[in-house]
Amino acid sequence: MGIRGSRYCDGVTETPEGTDARPDVPERAGLVLSALILGALVCNINLAAANVALPDIGDAFGASQTALNIVAVGCSLGLAMSVLYFGAIADRYGRKQLLMVGLALTIVASLLSAFSGSIEMLMASRLFTGIAAGMAFPTTLSLITALWHAGTGRTRAIAMWSGVSAMASVAGSIVAGLLLTIWWWGSAFLIAVPIAAIALVLVMIFVPAHIQESSEPVDHFGGVLSTLAVASLVLGISMVFAPGQVQVGVTLLIVGALLIGAFGWRQLRANNPLYDLHIARRRMFWVPATGGTIVFGSLMGALFVGQQYMQNILHYTTLEAGLAIIPSAVGLLVCAPLSARMLEARGSRFTMLVGYGFVFVGFLTTLMWNPNTTYPLVGFGFLAIGTGAAFAMTPASRALTESTPVRRVGMASATSDLQRDLGGSIMQAILGAILAGGFAVSFRRQIAAAGDTATISDTVTQALLASYASALHVADQYPQYRDQIIAAATHSMVTGAWAAYLVGAIAIVIGTIVVAVFLPSHEKEKELVASYEKADAADG
Numbered sequence: 001m002g003i004r005g006s007r008y009c010d011g012v013t014e015t016p017e018g019t020d021a022r023p024d025v026p027e028r029a030g031l032v033l034s035a036l037i038l039g040a041l042v043c044n045i046n047l048a049a050a051n052v053a054l055p056d057i058g059d060a061f062g063a064s065q066t067a068l069n070i071v072a073v074g075c076s077l078g079l080a081m082s083v084l085y086f087g088a089i090a091d092r093y094g095r096k097q098l099l100m101v102g103l104a105l106t107i108v109a110s111l112l113s114a115f116s117g118s119i120e121m122l123m124a125s126r127l128f129t130g131i132a133a134g135m136a137f138p139t140t141l142s143l144i145t146a147l148w149h150a151g152t153g154r155t156r157a158i159a160m161w162s163g164v165s166a167m168a169s170v171a172g173s174i175v176a177g178l179l180l181t182i183w184w185w186g187s188a189f190l191i192a193v194p195i196a197a198i199a200l201v202l203v204m205i206f207v208p209a210h211i212q213e214s215s216e217p218v219d220h221f222g223g224v225l226s227t228l229a230v231a232s233l234v235l236g237i238s239m240v241f242a243p244g245q246v247q248v249g250v251t252l253l254i255v256g257a258l259l260i261g262a263f264g265w266r267q268l269r270a271n272n273p274l275y276d277l278h279i280a281r282r283r284m285f286w287v288p289a290t291g292g293t294i295v296f297g298s299l300m301g302a303l304f305v306g307q308q309y310m311q312n313i314l315h316y317t318t319l320e321a322g323l324a325i326i327p328s329a330v331g332l333l334v335c336a337p338l339s340a341r342m343l344e345a346r347g348s349r350f351t352m353l354v355g356y357g358f359v360f361v362g363f364l365t366t367l368m369w370n371p372n373t374t375y376p377l378v379g380f381g382f383l384a385i386g387t388g389a390a391f392a393m394t395p396a397s398r399a400l401t402e403s404t405p406v407r408r409v410g411m412a413s414a415t416s417d418l419q420r421d422l423g424g425s426i427m428q429a430i431l432g433a434i435l436a437g438g439f440a441v442s443f444r445r446q447i448a449a450a451g452d453t454a455t456i457s458d459t460v461t462q463a464l465l466a467s468y469a470s471a472l473h474v475a476d477q478y479p480q481y482r483d484q485i486i487a488a489a490t491h492s493m494v495t496g497a498w499a500a501y502l503v504g505a506i507a508i509v510i511g512t513i514v515v516a517v518f519l520p521s522h523e524k525e526k527e528l529v530a531s532y533e534k535a536d537a538a539d540g
Contacts, residue, residue, distance in 0.1 A: 028206055032147065033157055035202035037164050039099055040140040042106055042196045043133035044168035045175075046075050049188045050126065051307040052176045052322050056185040058469030061119040066245060068467060069432035070123050072304055073234065076428065078130020079137060081230040085223030087138040088274045092218050095139040095146070096209040102136025103200040110193050114186035129189075143207060145401045152344065155398055159340035162393045164333070171329055173303060177322020222274035225263040232256030237429040280415075284348070284528050285403040287518045289415050291352050292396030294511035295359055297423030298504050299389045301431040302366065302382075303328070308435070309497045310378070312468045313371050313490060327379045331358075331386030339394040347522030348395035349515060355392030356512040358384045363505040367498060371490060402529050405536040427507070431500040438496030439489075440465040446488045468493050 050057070050072050058068050090098040109129035116122035144161055148154035176188035233256035240249025267273040280286055303325060310316040310324055342351045362384030365377055400415050443465050447456065456464075463470050464485070471489035475482040520528060 029148075031202065031206045032208075033144070033160065035199060035206050036140040036143055037161055038195060038199035039103060039136050039203060040161060041164055041168040042103065042192050042199055043079065043137040045172035045195065046106065046110065046129050046133060046189075046192045049172045049176050049191055050075070051304050052173045052311075052318055053180060053185045053188040054308055055311045055469060056180060056318065057119070057122070058467055059472075060185055061122075062470065062473055063119045064466040064470060066239065066436060066466075067119050067123065068469075069429065069436060070235075071119070071126055072432065073428045074123055074126030075130040075133065076300070077231065077234045078127040079133045080130070080234060081227045082131050082134030083138050084226045084230075084275060086134045087142070088218050088223065090135075090139045090142060092216065094210060095142050096203065096207050098135050099139040099143070099203055099207075100200055102132050102134070102139070103196045103203065105132035106136065106196045107193050108132075110189050110191075110196070113189035116186070125189075141397065141401070147208065154401075155340050155344060155394075156337070158398050158401070159336045159343075159394045162336060162390075162397050164336075173307065173325055174322040174329070177318045177320070180318035180322075216272040219266070219270045219272055219274040222263060222266045222270060225259055225266060226274065229256055229259035229263050232259060234426060234429055237426060237433060240433060279404055282403050282528075282532060283518060283520065284399045284525060284532070285415075287514065288348060288352070288396040288399035291356075291511050291515045291519075292393055292400075293423035293426075294507055294514075295352075295355060295389055295392040295396075295423075297427030298359055298363070298508055298511075299328070299385055300423070301427035301500070301504055302362070302385050304428045305431050305435055305497050305500050306366070306378075306382070308468070309369065309493070312493055313497070314373065314378070324375065324378055325382045327383035328386030328389075331383050331388075332390045335387050335390035336394065339391045342391070343395050343398065347525050348399050349519035349521065349525070351395045352392045352515045352519065353512065355388040355390070356508060356515060358388030358391065360388075360505065360508045360512070362386075362388060363501055363508055366501040367505065369494075369497070369501075371494065399525075403532050427504070431504055434500040434503050435493075435496040436467070438499040439468065439492045442492035442495040443471070443488055446491065450484075464489075 054068050054072060057063060057071060061067075063071075086098060086102075106129065109125060109132045113122060113125040113129055116125050141158070141161060144157050145154065148157050172191060175191050179187040179191070232252045236249050236252030236254075236256055239245040240253060263275075264277070267275050267277050280289075306325070307321055310321040311318065316324060339351055339355070342354070362381045365381035365384065368377060369381075444461075447461065447464070460474060463474050468489050471485055471492075475485040475489075478485070519525075
């Protein structure tokens with residue numbers, strides 16, 4: 001296994017195999033970190049940009065709730081399905097180079113999304129946006145790990161990267177809400193364009209290239225299997241609860257499960273596996289990976305459902321709905337450096353459990369929402385969830401990178417990204433599907449209870465069950481029944497959202513149990529990490 005030489009700005013340091021001659025930090029560390037954080041910020045802004053625009057998109061295209069779910073999950077789906085493959089490609093052929101390609105393609109994909117002429121084109125453009133992010137996002141954490149030596153400096157850099165990256169998901173909704181008050185729905189997808197352009201220039205100028213990259217060949221067959229497996233899994237979850245899509249959803253889930261099995265079989269037998277399962281089964285790898293996936297996915301799921309709830313039920317404007325989640329951004333930014341200090345003092349297990357506690361409190365508040373809920377309860381819920389995510393994500397990301405040798409750090413950074421992207425896409429898909437299913441079931445029951453089943457055509461019934469926006473279109477077509485339709489749609493939306501948030505709270509409880517049972521104490525964690533480093537040095 002070879003490791004290519006490391007280039008630090010103006011000088012070249014040859015790094016022999018099995019040694020680590022890196023400086024503690026790169027030259028112009030502040031500018032390098034700023035460039036990498038901006039690159040990550042672009043990807044996460046695009047993940048959230050659609051959420052606040054969903055009601056306007058649904059109105060513009062008359063889209064079903066399932067179609068809106070796919071628009072919302074499309075970016076995170078594209079990223080999640082490609083991130084493992086692109087992480088390995090970056091390790092082998094150049095992390096900086098793939099980062100620049102991803103940022104450039106993000107500009108193109110964002111423009112295509114903004115000017116989509118149909119809901120189908122928008123869904124495809126969002127998928128393309130995620131694939132571009134899959135090239136850029138994993139390389140940002142890989143470069144931080146390669147450029148900053150293990151220790152306090154790297155922990156703080158990862159905390160800043162993690163906090164700002166997660167905060168960008170919230171900031172995207174805020175800025176999109178502002179734009180949507182003065183512009184059309186497509187403006188939400190233009191936010192990332194100038195930031196991606198600035199990040200591209202900064203990366204090109206300040207970020208060093210070819211830092212301790214691998215010389216191992218890439219398992220392209222494994223990469224294709226991982227891409228198809230994740231795509232089938234997420235799309236299956238998105239559709240399995242949707243009215244009329246159950247058979248398609250189940251089929252996709254079965255295909256996804258078979259592809260995941262084939263991917264695992266391939267990785268156990270490949271000479272140079274894309275995803276080293278021997279590393280992945282380390283306690284300080286798989287437990288933080290699982291815990292981070294659940295907690296960040298819950299954050300994204302809460303924002304996804306919350307945006308629709310605030311605009312459709314609480315009647316917030318797009319700007320008000322964007323501003324309403326500012327407490328999440330405050331919690332993420334303020335608590336990211338606090339989580340780094342707690343992590344150094346108390347370890348990963350304690351810090352992650354603190355984060356899970358805050359997120360659980362946040363979900364309890366969402367279960368109390370109703371059409372008359374005032375903002376203090378809404379804002380407190382988002383503050384608690386954002387705070388919890390800040391405390392949970394830093395230890396999750398650091399544990400992954402410290403459990404993996406630098407030459408394979410693309411695997412760790414890809415897994416860290418999957419926490420956000422696969423976790424986000426799965427939780428958005430699950431909560432979105434529960435929301436859509438709960439809405440449809442509740443509305444159908446109300447139609448049956450009113451005794452109007454025989455007088456309503458199948459076409460109108462399907463439109464009423466499709467989504468809140470679709471039901472409003474029907475109300476406009478039948479003004480004599482407008483009040484009844486809106487009341488039924490409101491009740492159905494509240495029912496579906498409550499069920500979605502209940503599932504989110506259950507997921508947090510499961511994650512808490514996993515972290516509490518399987519993550520070791522602080523001292524044991526240090527011993528495990530040291531043993532990993534010793535084993536990796538011997539292998540190198």
